[in-house]
Amino acid sequence: MRLSGKIALVTGGRGGIGRAICDRFMREGATVYAADLSEGGSLAAPGGASRFVQLDVADEDTVKGVMQQVSDEAGHLDILVNAAGIEIEKTIEDTTLEEWNRSFAVNVTGTFLTSKHALPLMRTAAGQGQSASLINFGSYDGFIADPGLAAYCATKGAVHALTRAMACDHGPEGIRVNAICPGYIDTPMLQSFFEGDGSGGGGKTIDQLQQAVRDVHPMRTYGTPDDIANLVTWLASDEARYASGQLWVLDGGLSAQVQQMKL
């Protein structure tokens, strides 16, 4: 087991990708705090050491409370995964200030707050001879834009820059900081994107839309939450002890193309 004895906290831990990460971490021997707004299902923890914790990443008091709980119960934190995120499917003209602020509150401020208050616990973990691993969620949308996702693209670009900055600042303390940049992953968020207002314009059914999206990927499919969990597990493990400050794109080759022209 690759994460044996490690203490991990995963924000957005009951969402599509977060849930897969929690399940995988537990199978690899970690004790997992699955943090999310609501429980939304049983964690089914083997050994009973893992638990759900209620957390709004945008609210500093609840973030502090959760970190205090981890401190009281475990004394340190080896792995923090900032997977909580929301997506507003609009151009900037259609985005309200409230939606813009909410996007940044969850995707950027949330990453800031959980990292800020987890760092003392991670420093403690790193002091015990192993590196601690902090994993943010960027997106391939932080590099290239999907239409009608302006605020989301901007938040992910911010996460990419924050990832590099944190890697510089906290590397000397033994804390590795990386970001995963998923492409199209089969999650409730993606299904919501397919069903969103923008999809009606092309007159396509959701099935047609899904197939068209698969076809534009060099691998001819989009990814699963388990694909993401595989990479997160590696970055969290000691095998990745020299990996830091990088943005790890996992998108089935989508962004390796210039454009896939219809020739």
Add this chain to the structure above:
Amino acid sequence: MRLEGKTALITGGRQGIGRGIVDAFLSEGARVTSCGRGPRPEGLPEACHWEQADVSDPAQASALASACPSLDILVNNAGVQVEKTVVDSTDADWEAVIGVNCRGVFNMCRALIPHMATQGVIINIGSISGRHADPSMALYNASKAFVHGLTRSIAVDHGPDIRCNAICPGWINTGMLDAGFDLANDPAAARRDAITRHPVRRFGEAADVAAVAVFLASDEAAFANGQMFTVDGGMTAASPLNPGLF
């Protein structure tokens, strides 16, 4: 005029982007020499001097350097493309693409740098294809990534004396672009599809690339060094999903 009194050598100025740069540099007051494998092309402006030379041959590159003493601006534009995958590419394809696009740029830089004026400028023509892959353009894509790497190396190694940058054009209206569309099942439909992938809703013109070259060659760009400047109408800022899909 922004290049008044400067001397410039632009490889591959017969047509396309190279010719656009020749025209722009002349109108900005530069004294321009261009070169190519053939004799002086018809229609080349009188003011442009022409040398017949193959940049992929080190001896011919050295001869060009002798013909251009104390050069201010070198534009490595000459390039060829072969539309094939790795498996389909022949040794002759390798010689053609790597010979001109990689070795040609190397030959010219090696021959010219020791003899360039202080505050010399090198502009290499890279490509968006050096950063992301166009399908069935394997050697071309790789050759342009080489150009990007060499650009950074020259900028670092010869920094105080020479500024070296690359321009990464997207889809520019040239014979090379036409050749690509001619391979399509329905060239007209392929063109329409390609244009909708450009946020500016048109392909580039040689003059669009030349405008960036003029800036990089001028003293306005005195602090620009070692960078790749993409000019593609916004195409590579967008994800490769089908336009109109959502």
